[in-house]
Amino acid sequence: MTRTTSDEAAAVIWSEDFLSYKWAHTHPMNPVRLALTMTLAQSLGLLDGVDSRAPLDIDDSALTVVHSTDYIDAVRAVGSGTASLSGPLLERLFGLGDADNPVFDGMHEAARLLVGGTLAAAQAVGSGSVRRAVNISGGMHHAMRARAAGFCIYNDCAIAIRWLLDNGFDRVAYIDIDAHHGDGVQVEFAADPRVLTVSLHQHPATLWPGTGWPTEVGDDAAQGSAVNVALMPDVTDRLWLRAFHAVVPSVLEQFRPQILISQCGVDSHRADPLTDLALTVDGQRAAMQAMRGFAEKYCDGRWIAVGGGGYGVVNVVPRSWAHLLGVVLDRDVDVDTTINESWCATAEEIAEQVHSDYAQAPVGVMGDGGDVAFVPWDGDTGQEPPEGISESAQRQTDRAILATRRAVYPLHGLDPEDPRD
Numbered sequence: 001m002t003r004t005t006s007d008e009a010a011a012v013i014w015s016e017d018f019l020s021y022k023w024a025h026t027h028p029m030n031p032v033r034l035a036l037t038m039t040l041a042q043s044l045g046l047l048d049g050v051d052s053r054a055p056l057d058i059d060d061s062a063l064t065v066v067h068s069t070d071y072i073d074a075v076r077a078v079g080s081g082t083a084s085l086s087g088p089l090l091e092r093l094f095g096l097g098d099a100d101n102p103v104f105d106g107m108h109e110a111a112r113l114l115v116g117g118t119l120a121a122a123q124a125v126g127s128g129s130v131r132r133a134v135n136i137s138g139g140m141h142h143a144m145r146a147r148a149a150g151f152c153i154y155n156d157c158a159i160a161i162r163w164l165l166d167n168g169f170d171r172v173a174y175i176d177i178d179a180h181h182g183d184g185v186q187v188e189f190a191a192d193p194r195v196l197t198v199s200l201h202q203h204p205a206t207l208w209p210g211t212g213w214p215t216e217v218g219d220d221a222a223q224g225s226a227v228n229v230a231l232m233p234d235v236t237d238r239l240w241l242r243a244f245h246a247v248v249p250s251v252l253e254q255f256r257p258q259i260l261i262s263q264c265g266v267d268s269h270r271a272d273p274l275t276d277l278a279l280t281v282d283g284q285r286a287a288m289q290a291m292r293g294f295a296e297k298y299c300d301g302r303w304i305a306v307g308g309g310g311y312g313v314v315n316v317v318p319r320s321w322a323h324l325l326g327v328v329l330d331r332d333v334d335v336d337t338t339i340n341e342s343w344c345a346t347a348e349e350i351a352e353q354v355h356s357d358y359a360q361a362p363v364g365v366m367g368d369g370g371d372v373a374f375v376p377w378d379g380d381t382g383q384e385p386p387e388g389i390s391e392s393a394q395r396q397t398d399r400a401i402l403a404t405r406r407a408v409y410p411l412h413g414l415d416p417e418d419p420r421d
Helices: 016-020 032-043 069-080 087-094 107-126 156-165 183-189 237-255 281-298 317-328 341-351 391-412
Strands: 010-012 132-135 172-176 195-202 226-231 259-263 303-306
Touching: 010 107, 010 317, 016 032, 016 107, 032 317, 032 341, 069 087, 069 107, 107 132, 107 156, 107 259, 107 303, 132 317, 156 172, 156 183, 156 259, 156 303, 172 183, 172 237, 172 281, 183 195, 195 237, 226 237, 226 391, 237 281, 237 391, 259 281, 281 303, 281 317, 303 317
Parallel strands: 010 132, 132 303, 172 195, 172 259, 195 226, 259 303
Antiparallel strands: none
């Protein structure tokens, strides 16, 4: 595993067919967000000279490394109208047909294609042909071995990690910044010391799926391999970044990953209709840049980035993931950049096709005026909060930091109370 000598430093995985992963009109996850992201990136010049790569054309055997054949058969059957089981039974056994995961035509093929996209990213980076790759259609981190969950049918993240483990990697780090806990990936690798899963999410007492407590640290010989930072509602950029940097760099340095996978769900945004965190696009961009830096520092630059949640379909997701494309391609976009009026006009027209709960008007600039100048955590010292941060908000965040560090740091030989660790 050596640094690539290719002139192409990064791969963008894309297919218009990704848009076939489409639930009901009233569903929060509308693939319009993907199309708008790509057209926004094009309008900004981010994709100039970049030839996107197609997802791999995989068969069902690629799914069985994570998912049961009974489940795969059930997904295929309901999506083709040939299911022999009743609707209530399919919902109870496999999570298919409930409000979160309604049945749609061709759902098996559409979900498999997303997996093919993330596998294309993993193979591009894993083979050394590029150093970084991004698949904004991926990030379906809730799907379980035999159950659809949280808008996720097949777990592309876990399947890609399995491919990496089977192809020469034995230290894979996965960082999940979605507002929801990355439960499906954690469950899949909870007993595997070769995989470090780190999730920063809204506190499980306040948001589905109700998992991701700091005390979830991995199983058996893999204790310490799961790291969970549970943040209370309304946490802003500066406090979120304070928590992120108080936990993530130390566990990465101790784990010494060979490759980094980032699930970059952007439902942590303050305008997201389904969650209660309060990040801006500026804060999300800062997290993406930090993860690029982690890949450079710890993984010889090997970085795979995927999408995930995000239900501000028009006003948030395209801007945040355009930033992600820019960060992966080393074409970072300034947050003060004005967005092309033509793109905004088209986005307004498209918004009319999206359910009104998720179709807020597009924003004409690439940032939200967020403040990302966080104060680093300095131990359990009762630091005075900086101007603009309330004492109670900082105290809540610092409690979350300490809960995670105290649960997991000793398992890595680190001192949870020492900010140098």
